[in-house]
Amino acid sequence: MGFAIRPGERVMSAVRTVLGDLPAGELGVCDAHDHLFLRSPLLPGQELDDRDAAAAELxxxxxxxxxxxxxxxxxxxxxxxxxxxxLARETGVHIVAATGLHQAVHYGPDVLERVDDGLMESFIADLTTAPVRAGLIKVAGGFHGLDDHARRTMAAAAGAHHATGAPIAVHLELGTGAMDVLDLLCGQLGVAPGKVVLGHLGRCPDTRTHLRAARAGAYLAFDGPSRAHHATDWRLFDALTALAEAGHADRVLLGGDTTTAAARGGPGMPHLLRVLRPALAEELGEDFVRQVLVGNPARAFAADWPR
Known part of the structure; x- marks a missing residue:
């Protein structure tokens, strides 16, 4: 199933990929949240650090x-x-990289001691002058709220966004705290809701919050097939149906969110297109599938980048 932006469909100017800026209409089918490489002290022995495995997934x-x-x-x-x-050249898949900072628990004291020292400038450099440039800013909330670390990193992310136009992607811990994030980023820090992508909403099946976030104008990422510790698959269809019926299909993004080496032996990136895409087409129709896999990411990840 190949898709492209239809003539006349409005998208912003470009998505910043690792090979340069790409007209947003050329993204094609998009896995809106995943990991090719990842390392965290919370996941010892489960690092994603195998280049050949990353290429095979792509x-x-x-x-x-x-x-x-x-x-x-x-x-x-x-x-x-x-x-x-x-990897992008070898596989023919466009790749968008991230700058930003995750929750404090993913870092040692050497990183955390520098959180207030030029963090915004580091994000901006990653987005604008680095040899391989990022195309979005990743930050993270806490469980049902925001701690001081989250507030500081989100303030830096907002500053970098205002300087560059880059979208901000937010890890929501177990899918919670969406409105706290929007209150801070959009209400206090002046980021347009349409430049915010809220991740992991499928992990908290709170339809009322999903609808509030969609009405506010944020993008909602439902990312990852069920893990052993959070069964999300059956809830996903209920959540997406509720959003579509309320007229918010234009706010939905889908991703695989592969985070551990063990997950590479499971569904992996192909699950999004091999299993989920046909099931969604049967349930909600081809137009819905095309919108969430092609049209929405073309808008969510595009910006008028400074030259």
């Missing part, structure tokens, strides 16, 4: 019609930026 995604993968791995978590352009 090729499998491409063979099923995939066009773009958005890697949400932020600074200090083994994102391996230098590897990404070669």
């Amino acid at each position: 090729r499998a995604f491409r063979e099923l019609g995939g066009g773009t993968v958005v890697q949400w791995t932020p600074r200090g978590m083994g994102r391996r930026l230098a590897e990404l352009p070669g």
Whole structure:
């Protein structure tokens, strides 16, 4: 199933990929939240650090019609930026990289001591002058709220957004705290809701919050097949149906969110297109599938980048 933006469909100017800026209409089918490389002290022995395995995932995604993968791995978590352009060229998949910072628990004291020291400038440099440039800013909330670390990193992310136009992608811990994030980023820090992508909403099946966030204008990412500790698959269809029936299909994004080496032996990136895409087409129709896999990411991840 190949898709492209239809003539006359409005998208913003470009998505910043690791090979340069790409007209948003050329993204194709998009995995809106995934990881090719990832390292965290919370996941000892489960690092995503195998280049061959990353290439195999991208090729499998491409063979099923995939066009773009958005890697949400932020600074200090083994994102391996230098590897990404070669992978994009070899596999034919566009890759969008991230700057930003995750929750404090993912870092040692050497990183955390520098959180207030030029963080916004580091994000801006990653987005505008680095040899391999990021195309989004990844930050994270806490469980049902925001701690001081989250507030500081989100303030830096908002500053970098205002300087560059880059979208901000937010890890919501177990899918919670969406409105706290929007209150801070959009209400206090002046980020337009349409420049915010809220991740992991499928992990908290709170339809009222989903609808509030969609009405506010944010993008809602439902990312990842069920893990052993959070059964989300059956709830996903209920959540997406509720959003579609309320007229918010234009706010939905889908992703795989592969985070551990063990997950590479499971569904992986291809699951999004091999299993989920046909099931959604049967349930909600081809137009819905095309919108959430192609049209929505083309708008969510595009910006008028400074030259």
